[in-house]
Structure formats: structure tokens, C-alpha cells
Amino acid sequence: MNAIQIKMREVAGQLLSLGEVDRVIGWEKGRFAHQSPPAFITDETKVERLIWDEYCLTGTAKYLLDDPYRAGKTGLFARGCDARAINRLIQDGQVKRENIVIIGICCTGMSDSVSRQMAAKCCDCTHPTPVVYDLMIGEPVKPVAKPERFKAVAELEQKAAQEKSEYWTRQFAKCIRCYACRNICPACNCRECFADQYRVGWLGKQHHTAENQVFGLTRAYHIADRCIECGECARVCPVGIPLMELNRKLIKDIQQLFGDYHAGVDSETAPPLGRYSLDDMEEFM
Amino acid sequence: MALMTEANWEPKVLAFCCNWCSYSGADLVGLNRMKYPENVRIVRVPCSARVNPQFIIRAFQRGADGVLVAGCHPGDCHYSTGNYYTRRRFLVMKRLLEFIGIESQRFQARWISGAEAVKFRDTVTKLCEDIKALGPQRKLRDQK
Secondary structure, eight states, X not given: OOHHHHHHHHHHHHHHHHTSOSEEEEEBOOSSTTOOOEEEEOOGGGGGGBOOOTTOOSOSGGGGGSSTTOOSOEEEEEOHHHHHHHHHHHHTTSSOGXXXXXXXXXXXXXXXXXXXXXXXXXXXOSOOSOSSOSEEESOOOOOOOOGGGGHHXXXXXXXXXXXXXXXXXXXXXXXXXXXXXXXXXXXOOOSSOXXXXXXXXXXXXXXXXXXXXXXXXXXXXXTTTTOOOOOHHHHHOTTOOOHHHHHHHHHHHXXXXXXXXXXXXXXXXXXXXXXOOTTOOXXXX | OOOOOSTTOOOOEEEEEETTTHHHHHXXXXXXXXXXXXXXXXXXXXXXXXXXXXXXXXXXXXXOSEEEEEEOOTTOOTTSSHHHHHHHHHHHHHHHHHHTXXXXXXXXXXXXXXXXXHHHHHHHHHHHHHHHHHOOOOTTOOOO
């Protein structure tokens, strides 16, 4: 049994028995050896359920929104991506910092359940150590700049308009509009999503490529400056649409146009599209 | 009115014009007895910042061949700062549209003041010419 797991159970047991929190969210072993779904533990005698292995892929932060009016504090196990997701939710006014005890875990990357290689979202991770925490497990490491994560975007940018269009049409033709990408996304935290407000006319219910593309693009743009690059959308997509390429395109452009910005690294700096500067680039004269 | 076919195709251009500057600018074109292409459909909005980027995606999906967003010059916004937000939004949006394969000429944003009738006319004329050269926009369209 690994040291992080022992420490996780110990910390969770303490927090629950002292009444500091009334539930903890972590991971447990599910039905399959290669999957570790999230665990919700309210009883200190059940902390043995908690595990830490190479398949703890699921983000924990979004589960805070399942019951937005819940009384009581939550102990949340958070890796780098989850910590940024918590900042995202705090900044968007969805959760209160004082209602969460963040137990940071210094993550070294997870494995993909199918390929058993390092998961794509972890290969591109820039902040493996939590950026916000109350307690920390493991040895913190410095954030790494990974410019190579924009490689796929840069390659696609070079292609002709027709080719790009064909590429994205092919991708979105696969979409089954399950909205898993939206459901898992910590930046997609609107109480009512535009995709559900079908009588308003933002998005039709018809299932065809054009509507799928409109859904995908609107969602991408809606989270453009708030995407924390956890890569969960692309991971949960059952048909394998490279959604992170859209998000990374937006992140790349925003960084180039409005300066270096990493969403969710702190909860103070406003997202770039929610503010402006008098000397922004002028292209529309 | 004759049915539109491939042979006599005319572009549909949607122009979002801010009430305070660009819409007056478009009005002034008429007052000055100048002409601009009838392919342009103008939607008057209170401020260019009212234009949700999704409107652009939706316009292309529903049959627009080109979209123009026109607002007051930076510094001249009726609401002081609206067009600064517009600028940020559409700098990013323009690049996203190019990334998914919409030709860059099809989406334009321009600052057109209430006095710039000639600029409005020239902008939409150029836009319509560019789009005529490109042909119909089919990329995000609803399949029939």
C-alpha cells in the first residue's frame, strides 16, 4: 500500500472524527481494476474505502456542485487539476472557500484505463501540485511550462480552410450530444446550461452535425478564458472528439493577445474576456 | 421574386450595428443618397457588446454567408466601455472561426462612427464582393 493512500485514510479519518468536515470526496476501487471512481465518505469507519492508485483520473471538484445548497463542510482530495478547478468554482461564485477543506495531493500523473500509458490529460499537465490547499500530502514540485501541448493546435492552424472544416465536421459528426463534456467540466458551472434551454433557441434539439458543431463551439467559447486545462472533457468523451484542441486554441490565442494567463491558478485575477485594456491589439479599424 | 438557385446566388450578409454609431452611419448612407449592396441585412443592437459570439456561429448555421459586427470607435462607446469588451471577444472569436475552417473574410468586425457613411458603404461593399468571390457558406449549415 502506498504512502499517499495511508496518509489519505489517516487525514480523512481525523477530519471526520473531529467533525471538521462531514464528508470527504476521494477515490475508491470500483468494479474494474483499471478504474477508480470517486468515493463519497461520511463515516469515519469507512475511510478504508479510499484508495490512491494510477487510475484516479476523475476530477473531484465538480462534485461540489451536485448539491449546491448542502450544509456542512466537505473535505476534498485535490490534485493539481482539482485545485485549479476549486479556484474556478470559487471565482465563479459557485462554492465558498470556507466550506471546503482541501487536502492537496502531489500528483505524478495517472494512467489511461485503456492504453495503460500516461493519460493524455496528465501528459499535458502544467501544475501537478495543488495551487490551493489546507493540508498537503507528498512532495510539492514546481509548475512546468509545457509549450508542446499546443503542438496539435499549431499543426492544425497551418492547414487550409477546407481541410480544417472537414476535420471538425468529421469530429462533430461523431458527437452523440451526451453532454458528458459539459457535465464533467468545472468551468461549465451555469445553473442552467444554454444547451438545456431549447425553447430560447440557443441550440436546437436536432441531432445533426451542424447543431453538434454549434454546441461544441459555443461551449468552447463560453469557457475560453476560464478553461483550467484539466482535460476531463476529452477524457470522458465517449466518441473521442479532441475537445482540448478547441480549448487549447482559445487559450493559446488569449495568451498571445492579452498576456500570460492561467485560469484557476489563483482565484483573484479576473479572466481576460471579463476585463479589457485600452491598449489591446487593434484589428477592427 | 425568383427562386434563388446556384446560378443566381446572392450572398446573405448579416450586419450587427450598434444603435449609437454604426446604425446612424448606415442611415447616413441613405441620407446622402449613396448606395450599398442590398445583400446586407442590418440588425440593430444597443451596443456592439450586445453581440454574443454565439450569434455569429448561429448566423452561419442558419444561412448567413458573411457577418459584420460594427460598433463605435474605441473611446466613443455610448456606454463608455462596451466596445472594449467587444474588441477582446471578437479578436478571439475571429481566430476560433478561422480554426474551424471558416474563411477569414466571412467574419469582420469594424468600428464605424455615425459620421462615417462612406466607411460603412465601403466596408459592406467590400465584404459582399469578397463573399461573392468565395461563394456560398456551407460549413456550419443545417443539412436540408
